[in-house]
Amino acid sequence: MIAIDRLTKDYGTGPVVRDISLSVRPGAFLVLLGPSGCGKSTILRMLAGLEAPTAGTIRFGDRLVAQGGALSLPAEKRGAGLVFQSYALWPHMTVAGNVDWPLKVAGMAAPERRRRVGEALEMMGIAELAGRHTGEISGGQQQRVALARMIAPRPPVMLFDEPLSNLDAALRVEMRHELARIHAETGATSVYVTHDQVEAMTLATDVAVLNRGRIEQFAPPMQLLDQPASAFVARFVGTPPANLVPVRDGAWFGRHPAPQLAGRTGLAMVRAEDLRLTDSPAPGSLPAERIEVIPMAGQWLVTARVEGQRLTAVVPRGTALPDRLHILLPDSSPTIFPEGDPHP
Template sequence: MPELVVENLVKSFGGNAVLEDITFTVADGEFFTLLGPSGCGKSTTLSCVAGLENPDAGTIRVGDRVFFDGRSRTVPPEERNLGLVFQSYALWPHMTIADNLALPLKLRKVPKDRRRELIDDALAKVDMLPLRDRYPHQLSGGQQQRVALARGIVYSPGVLLLDEPLSNLDAKLRDQARSWLKTLQREVGITTVYVTHDQVEAMSLSDRVAVFMDGRMRQVGTPAEIYESPATPEVAGFIGRCNLLAGRVDPDPGDGTTVRVELTGSGQHLRVPHTAGAGAAAGRTATVGLRSERITLAEHIDDAPSGVNVLRAYITQRSYTGARFEYELTLGDLTLQAESAISYDAREINLLIRPEDCHLYLTTA
């Protein structure tokens, strides 16, 4: 399967920029996810790749074939040999499952005897072959989703484009579908671009993730890179449950590997990694990113490990979620979230925080 290359993509609607300088490459056989909140431009990007929207500028190519070059070259959707699966599945209700898969093969003038072979092979891949003669209304949502995916791969497209295909499924079925979809993608070996706002889908399915916000790509990396080393406070705040704590770099020089940040309105400090180099000068305003599950709650600090930050906070709310307790805490003027397997009844609590679990983001000079 070929790689997909998107370079400097720009798109506006009514004078409003919705995509600004979008550039990425999806390697042969890679599962690449466009992740972001509603309205961030991820589906528009997919539509541009599919040919359903024409960009204002940029380049789109698959392998050596250019689909759009910003000047004279625009290949229509039907000539791009891309598989596209919509959120709504878009199955023809008056056609059987086999006939739904036959339609794109007829449009490509595939011989009739070869069509049946391809249809049965695609349906077998998604475990739907015994239901080939049923109609869409006779299938569950999960079964319809599998048929839509089978139709997307039946003609061996160069790239498979998936626009939130699991969003119509209930939570339990969505969990099952994620595992099944990743297995299918690996077996078929097809280059895949997946659009979702669901972080769990993105993290569990993807080889790499591109985080979109406000029409721009804010970070591209493996799921572990995105989660463990978010490039900006916005990415940190969007991925997982991350506290963003305002503060200011303290004059204390520390040991050269960490800096001390005074947390706004709390009178307390955090020592965090010196990741910003010489730019982390005393007095610089900063934001510290701290994931809720990286905070350890403790009633006593006698056994706190050496070098660990210790903060004193008030518990303002406790919620039981089954696997853990989620806490809302106040630290002076700051509010933050933490989680623990232990139920604490005390009003005041100690927070134990390792410096390496903190992310330092410098703001204005």
Template sequence: MEHPTAGEIRFGDTTVADASRGYVMEPGSRNAGLVFQSYALWPHMAVAGNVDWPLRVADLGREERRARAAEAMEMLGVAGLAARYPGEISGGQQQRVAIARMIAPRPRVLLFDEPLSNLDATLRVEMRTELMRVHRATGATAVYVTHDQIEAMTMATHVAVINGGRIEQFDPPERLLSDPASAFVARFIGTPPANLIPVQAGAWFGRMPDPALRGATGQGMVRAEDLALADAPGPDTFAASWSRWCRWPVAGW
């Protein structure tokens, strides 16, 4: 809805916004669907009417609208609620109706604005699976905004980590864990977060760094799951010491 002040936004080969020439395509012409955080269902329309509405706006024929609405409601498991109104169904069912309404016009881009934040924990897990199934069934590109790391890491093929309005890294989930692009990403992604330790380039487990890096300083990343106790000294081990505060041995640097 906002007009960008710089750059372009393209859906495939279609430019939907270009700040350099002041061009912005009308949202309704972009062949994109949106699920709002608040569902935004029409309270005076039954479930079937809500799902049918974007098809009516698109000026599709009655029979095609009926077929598409029925297909979308069946896919989301709300066909049996077609005659009920939003106020007569649960939050989880309202969410399913909102998604059915989005996919009925068969858009090629699906936009999700924190769609599960209003659901309880158990229902969120169920709906994650449902959304991934819908994504596979439609074949559309999905852009999903969330503050929940578990949602992002379990659902996405690629994740954009945003800090202060800027994208710090855009990569598959496993790459964010194994090769974070910044200290922020290293601390932000993962449970527990990574341990960051000030380091200076030098001999490391018997291996020397690139000469160009000799003496350089930075931060070394160690994730808890990568630590293990060794039975004997080896090439990739270092000495551990007993902590003053606990009875378990901890790594000493």
């Protein structure tokens, strides 16, 4: 189990991680998801022992590994494996040498090291590369070497800092499957940092959506999609994410009253699949300007401008799409979030 309680990090110019608390069970796959600068990599570095927290605690199981201002166990004493975004391989060493190095530093006997290295390379499907140097292999193969180096010591906690960001799209899909397999086969508790929601939805048992150093929502992946806790989560999660349509005094955009909005003000969550497009005016429709059309899984993802705001709809391929459209907003009562940042 990993337990974080009121974790804060401040470099002296204001906190970049603010009072974070969460816990995950042993064997969970936790994804820290959010935009650049939200604090997710800083949290991972504190988990790894590369940064000390300003306040709060971190526990791995029953063991206290960090306490703000009092304790921060060094990385090598935490029993955690870490894969960096850049892989951090030693170019003067062979593939086998890279995987062997942390075992050698830990003082493991040579016969056991050879066995562990062989097992890790086999698990990653790169045993035939053992004698080659890392500069002689592809980016995808280097990623596998970095993963083999992490799993060879058999850490109970595995930490991943955006490990797929340097790979092309096809390799990212392949490596997502590999990471899921490694997690299942090792039984370790994993923490994975990414800004890519597809990676989060594919890999995670639990997701913490971060924004400006705070947790906006901590939940299983499908709960984030079905029940977003804030406008930020609704806007950030989903392919495509939900539209957030301004409602003022019971009217869409403050100008188009609707019975289901009576007395309400805020940002209405309207999913792309709940918007309807027409090529001519209809009762209750709003005029729209088509901006772009993207084919996706047998459908079209249509983005249009309505009242100066971009809205996205999913429609069947073959739908008539003139430059000037009309959009029908749903007549059911929507979830409405308050306007403005709840964490100024």
